[in-house]
Amino acid sequence: MQFLINECSFIGQAKDSVEADELIGHLYDIIKEIEPIKGDNPIQTYSNFSNQKLAQNLTIHEWLFQTLNSNDENRRKVAKVFLQIIRKGPFIDLQDDFKKIILLHLINVT
Numbered sequence: 793m794q795f796l797i798n799e800c801s802f803i804g805q806a807k808d809s810v811e812a813d814e815l816i817g818h819l820y821d822i823i824k825e826i827e828p829i830k831g832d833n834p835i836q837t838y839s840n841f842s843n844q845k846l847a848q849n850l851t852i853h854e855w856l857f858q859t860l861n862s863n864d865e866n867r868r869k870v871a872k873v874f875l876q877i878i879r880k881g882p883f884i885d886l887q888d889d890f891k892k893i894i895l896l897h898l899i900n901v902t
Contacts, residue, residue: 795830796884797837797877802852804845812846812855813867820870839883852878 797819806812823835842853852874859871 793830794833795826795835797835797841799838799841799844802841802844802846804848804850806847806850808847809850809855809858812850813859815846816855816870816874820873823873834880834882835877836882836884837877838885839881840885842878 802815806815826835842851842856844852846852846855856871856875856878859867860875862868862871
């Protein structure tokens with residue numbers, strides 16, 4: 793089974809870094825829950841996921857940098873999971889099947 797993180801869900805809805813931690817924490821909990829059923833399939837997202845906003849002035853990339861430098865081991869553990877997803881992919885928008893679907897859509901629209 794494949795699991796995807798929709799980067800469009802991150803629209804800067806947290807009011808500050810504390811709420812950003814909570815949002816990421818909820819997603820982390822979900823990721824841990826699906827571990828047994830996802831098998832060897834990595835969690836996928838778009839290649840620009842780290843540029844999405846958690847808060848008005850905080851992107852996922854900035855949150856990762858801050859959190860990986862935290863003194864809190866639990867926060868660093870959560871950040872490392874997201875860093876792995878962001879660095880390793882696979883990325884939905886860079887896969888051949890995705891490119892074919894977009895191309896077909898563009899051809900049918902014009």
